Amino acid sequence: MRRLWALTLPLALALASLPQLTGAEEQIVTGLSQNRVEITANYDGSNILIYGAVKRTAPPPEGPRLEVIVTVEGPAQPLVLRRKEKVAGIWINQSAVTISSAPSFYAVATTGPFTEILSHTDDLRYRISLPQVIRAIGITAEAADSPDFVEALKRIRMNEDRYHIAIGRVQLLQETLFRADVELPANLSDGNYKVRLFILRGGQVIDRQDRYIGVRKAxxxxxxxxxxxxxxxxxxxxxxxxxxxxxxxxxxxxxxxxx
Incomplete structure (x- = not known):
């Protein structure tokens, strides 16, 4: 708790000095414990602390409580997924589908279950949940059971610690201060990792902010x-x-x- 307040105190001071907002009544201000990761010979993963606060021009509105979603997304790339089948006693590649884009790493942390805090419309708009992040357009024409390929990709990358879903892992204090811890595995790919932070009420995104973490070999x-x-x-x-x-x-x- 002391660590959280030590990190968010600068945010609180910054909020007090900000000019009055002219748009939304609630806006998000965020920070990262580090914005650069160097991969060396002895690198075995790291922990990124993502924290923030909510700037308001009025008291919190009545009704649905504030919710927070944090995502960390690695560089995306197209993939061809193949399934091996046994033919005449030999395992060979048979059916295959092409994934338009799949992130090399994806972690999402929330204050509650997706079905309770995020509407399907905003999930489609902002591509927050893992099924929306994986772009699998047109794969139904390639294989009759193409959704199974997407599920296999999710399962494999979760086993490799490349995909994480942490429901209820965002800590929210008095609907103002929040934090989330994201573990980065040792098998990271080089590139810029996009951090997205959303605040929501009633399933609707009311504000968002993007940050970046540079991952480089050293x-x-x-x-x-x-x-x-x-x-x-x-x-x-x-x-x-x-x-x-x-x-x-x-x-x-x-x-x-x-x-």
């Missing part, structure tokens, strides 16, 4: 990655030379031990 990992992608021929030659040297060193070592 040190030797970055140098090897850049070399492999920018000069693949040189990278291949160096890899072959290192493999040949390792084989020669192992052989020489065994000959020495036999003497």
């Amino acid at each position: 040190g030797m990992e970055r140098d090897l990655f850049n070399l492999a992608h920018e000069q693949p021929l040189l990278y291949g030659v160096i890899s072959l030379l290192l493999a040949a040297f390792a084989g020669w060193a192992a052989s020489a070592g065994f000959r020495y031990m036999r003497r």
